[in-house]
Amino acid sequence: MTEGAARSGPLRPIPTFTLGKPAFAAPKESFLPLPHCTTHVLGMELVARKGRVVLVGAGPGAPDLLTLRAVRALEAATVVVHDGLIDPAVLDFAPAARRIDVAKRRARHTLPQDAINALLVREASAGETVVRLKGGDPFVFGRGGEEVAACLSANVPVAVVPGVSAALGAAAEALLPLTYRDLASTVSFVAGTCQALSEQNWAGLAGVGRTLVVYMGVTNAAGIADKLIADGLSPDTACAVLERGTLPGARIVRTLLADLGRVVAAEAVVSPALLVIGTVAELGRGDAVLKDLVCAS
Numbered sequence: 001m002t003e004g005a006a007r008s009g010p011l012r013p014i015p016t017f018t019l020g021k022p023a024f025a026a027p028k029e030s031f032l033p034l035p036h037c038t039t040h041v042l043g044m045e046l047v048a049r050k051g052r053v054v055l056v057g058a059g060p061g062a063p064d065l066l067t068l069r070a071v072r073a074l075e076a077a078t079v080v081v082h083d084g085l086i087d088p089a090v091l092d093f094a095p096a097a098r099r100i101d102v103a104k105r106r107a108r109h110t111l112p113q114d115a116i117n118a119l120l121v122r123e124a125s126a127g128e129t130v131v132r133l134k135g136g137d138p139f140v141f142g143r144g145g146e147e148v149a150a151c152l153s154a155n156v157p158v159a160v161v162p163g164v165s166a167a168l169g170a171a172a173e174a175l176l177p178l179t180y181r182d183l184a185s186t187v188s189f190v191a192g193t194c195q196a197l198s199e200q201n202w203a204g205l206a207g208v209g210r211t212l213v214v215y216m217g218v219t220n221a222a223g224i225a226d227k228l229i230a231d232g233l234s235p236d237t238a239c240a241v242l243e244r245g246t247l248p249g250a251r252i253v254r255t256l257l258a259d260l261g262r263v264v265a266a267e268a269v270v271s272p273a274l275l276v277i278g279t280v281a282e283l284g285r286g287d288a289v290l291k292d293l294v295c296a297s
């Protein structure tokens with residue numbers, strides 16, 4: 001580790017560090033909270049060495065939302081460990097790689113997270129170049145943090161390639177800006193199923209000037225609406241349900257908070273879908289079934 005220029009400012013100088021290589025070999029402790037006054041400049045060191053794990057965000061569904069870095073990582077992979085809902089066209093970027101499907105379904109995990117962590121470590125330790133392909137972004141409700149921690153604990157080199165998270169991809173497709181001058185200057189992402197709703201503290205996350213995006217909230221939409229109304233949110237708050245964002249058959253369903261549960265059921269909305277709650281949910285395209293205009297000929 002080499003010491004770089006110290007920052008100046010009204011507070012005491014903050015030393016900056018440039019990490020020497022290999023960043024991958026960082027000990028477990030480096031994943032623990034860092035001292036608050038140090039800055040680490042991280043390089044993307046996808047060096048050509050044997051035995052490593054690269055967590056890759058595959059984006060919300062449409063294969064052409066993969067990043068170039070994701071494609072390069074897939075091309076270099078010898079093993080791809082992937083979730084469900086990954087388009088075959090994405091896997092095709094790694095034609096020679098061995099594929100391992102660890103698809104998860106709500107309440108029925110094909111492979112428990114601990115077993116996935118162990119699998120990644122085992123394959124990389126055997127010298128494989130492992131791509132762990134995950135929907136959206138690995139660090140947004142993707143358990144990517146746990147997989148990184150497992151690799152670091154085992155001294156397995158690990159890197160993360162970000163992906164377009166579902167909220168960003170689906171909102172863009174629907175022309176629904178999650179922030180908008182004078183309408184919403186705050187946006188929050190919450191998980192509708194991570195814990196019992198009563199244990200979740202969403203106070204202050206929704207309301208005037210704010211947008212709340214709920215991942216994994218479809219099956220519990222009525223309970224989520226009740227919780228927000230009980231927390232003081234107006235029953236008239238606009239809601240948009242973005243179903244199958246960027247995938248064939250993508251839909252946008254609009255309603256008011258008081259009717260959210262009923263409308264989700266009546267429209268037979270299925271996962272994957274997001275709930276967008278706030279004034280911005282009134283914006284965007286008027287057509288219910290969304291079509292890809294970017295690549296249309």
Ligand SMILES: C[S@@+](CC[C@H](N)C(=O)[O-])C[C@H]1O[C@@H](n2cnc3c(N)ncnc32)[C@H](O)[C@@H]1O
Pocket residue numbers: 060061134135136137138139140141142164165166167170214215216217242243244245246247271272273274
């Ligand atoms: C386990 S979370 C994974 C989120 C992912 N890591 C991301 O950044 O988008 C799965 C949830 O993401 C949302 N989701 C994923 N893909 C989606 C899509 N194409 N359209 C709408 N929501 C989607 C749904 O709420 C789904 O239940």
